[in-house]
Amino acid sequence: MHRQIAGKLTGPITKWIVLVVVVIAAAGFGSFAGKLLDVQDNEISSWLPESAESTQAIERLDAFQDPNDMGTTVVYYNEDGLTEAQLAAIEEHAAEIDDIEGVTDVLTPARAQEAGIPMPYVSEDGQVAKLDFTINRGDEVWYEMPDVAEDIRELTETDGVEVYVAGAGxxxxxxxxxxxxxxGRLLLITLLAVILILLVSYRSPILWFLPIVTAVMGLGISMGLLYFLAKYAGLTINGQTQFIMMVLVIGAGTDYALLLVARYREELRRHEDRHEAMAFALHRAAPAILASAATVVVGLLCLMFAELNSTAGLGPANAVAIAVTFVVMVTLLPALLVIFGRWVFWPFVPHFGTEEPTASGLWARVGSSIEKRPRIVWIGTALVLGALCLGVFRLDTSGVPADEIYAGDEVDSVVGQELLNEHELVDASTPVQVVVRADEADAVAEAMTGIDGLDAPLPPFIDGDVALVQASLQTDSVSDLSKDAVLEVRDRVHAVSDDAQVTGWTALTMDIEEASERDNKVIIPIVLVAVLLILIVLLRTLLAPLLLIGTVVLSFGAALGISGLVFDFIFGLNHVDPGFPLFAFVFLVALGIDYNIFLMTRVREETVNHGTRKGSLIALSSTGGVITSAGFVLAATFAMLATMPMTFALQIGTTIALGVLLDTMIVRSVLVTAINLDLGGRIWWPSRLDRPGASVDSSGGEPEREKVPALD
Structure with missing residues (x-):
């Protein structure tokens, strides 16, 4: 059936129909792409694990506080000590901050003293003072806080004093x-990187334009469709989902384009009519592209099993985007290529009847070298990759400390928190909160007394039959001391009351880390099984898929190992988010297996006429260049994440880029090819594709070409 579809999509008339339909879809959905930001859900509930104690406690806090309330601390620092005039200026600032929309409960050193609040607002050495307030801007707080922070910096500017906006706000x-x-910047630099690689790969000043236009149209349609799904179907999309989607669509879409264009160029040398050449190219390449896209889609959908909402929400949105990209790439791009004709490859135009240059190129020579001693090659390569896996022990998955969240220059919230910690001032914006029945509030408050790292609890707040007991932490909310304090609070209050639930910034962080660890253990095996099943269906065999999965897992381990060394010894950022291994695994396995799919589908195709060993060499020489280009494209797109000022983006971008290059240059070209050459026809067990008695043409001639249905 797909052979018939391939013939119909690329006909002299239908190519124009395809072009018009896709352009209309791009114009329609693309007009809503810019509105995707309006339906993003960056509220804390869109990130949290639903079953966690801290999440459930937040739902009970409505009686005591608005969920959009955000504690904020302004930190004043003078190395020589704050003067009386500077302390007086802080009190004057409070009156101006009072007038900011949504601000309540402004506390300064003087106001805190008048209210009888026991915690200090000026350090003992007199170098640091603080001002606390609560701000509520409703659902728009995420977008408006940068402007609010900048306004506060301007109005608190004081001669001789460094001012930082810290706390949760x-x-x-x-x-x-x-x-x-x-x-916008990420999309621009990603496109520029891809364009540069396509120029080098195609060696044409024109051809690169078609894959880029197609990928951008796919992205526009995806974003427009996701806008409607988020607005009317309840699909959760946040900032993390959107920026990953942009690089994923551009990277994966360009990869699919590279494979299709490479096969089309081959067929142009065999067919005088370009429509017929595209029909054959699409028929041959589409199954591999479909399997590749299906692997990514299924891998992403497996994230729906995650307990962490931010992880679970990322999967469906990006799966939709990849599915849309696949459809656009196998419809619009073929139509554009046949519309433009052979000249689009200028100056290296593939004329009918000319020799295929890949038959004697670099990858043909690599294959010949591996062919001499394939067993030694694959065993040696596997041992080297295994050794690289040891670098994973340099990764610390206990979470990223506050002073490492941002890559590069330190930001206000980090510097301000460090000053508060160094000068033993409490950050009241991130207290430990316990929700409990009103009749058990006093017992819970007593149980929270005397815990290291925690101030004495405030008198309980009571509303009907529910009470809130809270106490301030004495150090950074995500420090080990604070986490230990929360663990002890939970142990003590649970012993007092079965109804007590502990929440707060630290508790939320701990529950997110626990959910991430659980997701790693559950989802990684699910993804492996799902990808294995796709490979079994695609290759119609069992041993080859198992070996391919093994090589990808080995590649993943090596990528993590190299990343551990890079993060530690180059970046100085060896702490990673607990969810980092899962993100890296899903993207590396789903994307890394693509190159094995591209290679092995060609091996299977050539095996029918040449046998496995020769078919493997033909496949490597034919796909080597395009897969290498695809790997560089995908690595470059994800490497662009490293330009973001967030440590998580830097780390995930670096790891995926390293892993993709490893898959492209070593795993696919050396390891998999060496295994194929060593095992020969046994690789297809239990299939008899290349076994005694199977029908195989060993003459070395060109594979017989099927007839494609008549074109329009």
């Missing part, structure tokens, strides 16, 4: 500022 402002406007 400061962290939100810095994170939002890091993402603000970055979607």
């Amino acid at each position: 400061g962290q939100t402002a810095d994170q939002a500022a890091a993402f603000e406007g970055f979607e």
Whole structure:
């Protein structure tokens, strides 16, 4: 059936129909792409594990606080000590901050003293003072906090004093500022990187334009469709999902384009009519592209089993985007290629009847070298990759400390928090909160007394039959001391009351880390099984898929190992988010297996006429260049994430880029090819594709070409 579809999509008339349909879809959906930001859900609930204690406690806090309330701390620092005039200026600032929309509960050193609040607002050495307030801007707080923080910096500017906006509000402002406007910059630098690689790969000043236009149209349609799904179907999309989607669609879409264009160029040398050449090319390449896209889609959909909402939400949105990209790439791109004709390859135009240059190129020579001693090659390669896996022990998955969240220059919230910690001032914006029945509040408050790293609890707040007990942490909310304090709070209050639930910034962080660890253990095996099943269906065999899965897992381990060394000894950022291994695994396995799919589908095709060993060499020489180009494209697109000022983006971009290059240059070209050459026809067990008695043409001639249905 796909042979018939391939013939119909690329006919002299239908190519124009395809072009018009896709352009209309791109114009329609693309007009809503810019609105995707409006339906993003960056509320804390869109990131949290639903079953976690801290998440459930937040739902009970509505009686005591608005969920959009955000504690913020302004930190004042003078190395020589704050003067009386400077302390007086802080009190004057409070009156101006009071007038900012959504601000309540402004506390300064003087106001805190008048209210009888026991915690200090000026350090003992007199170098640091703080001002606390709560801000509520509703659902727009994520987008508005950078502007609020900048306004506060301006009105608190004091001669001789360094001022930093910290606390939960400061962290939100810095994170939002890091993402603000970055979607456009990320898309631009990603496209520029891809264009450069395509220019080198195609050696044509024209051809690169068609894959780029097609990929951008696919991205526009995807974003427009996701806007409607988020607005009307309840699909959750946040900032993390959107920036990953941009690089994923451009990278994967360009990969599919490279494979199709390479096969089309081959067929142009065999067919005088370009429509017929594209029909054969699409018929041959589409199954591999479909399998590749299906692997990514299924891998992403497996994320729906995640307990962490931010992880579970990322999967469906990106799966939709990849599915749309696949459809656009196998419809619009073939139509554009046959519309433009052979000249689009200028100056290296593939004329009918000319020799295929890949038969004697670099990868043909690599294959010949491996052919001499394939067993030694694959065993040696596997041992080297295994040794690289040891670098994973340099990774610390306990979470990223506050001072490492941002790559590069330190930001206000980090510097301010460090000053508070160094000068033993409590950050009241991130207290430990316990929700409990009102009749058990006093017992819970007593149980929270005397815990290291925790101030004495405030008197319980009571609303009907529910009470809130809270106490301030004495150090950074994500420090080991704070986490230990929360663990002890949970142990103590659970012993007092079965109804007590502990939440707060630290508790949320701990529950997210626990959910991430659980997701790693559950989802990684699910993804492996799903990808294995796709390979079994595609290759119609069992041993080859098992070996391919093994090589990808080995490649993943080596990529993590190299990353551990790079993060530690080059970046100085060896702490990673607990969810980092899962993200890296899903993208590396789903994307890395693509190159094995591209290679092995060609091996299977050539095996029918040449046998496995010769078919493997033909496949390597034919696909080597295009797969290498595809690997560089995908690595470059994900490497662009490293330009973001967030450590997580730097780390995930670096790891995926390294892993993709490893898959492209070593695993696919050396390891898999060597295994194929060593095992020969046994690779297809239990299939008899290349076994005694199977029908195989060993003459070495060109594979017989099927007849494609008549073109329009």
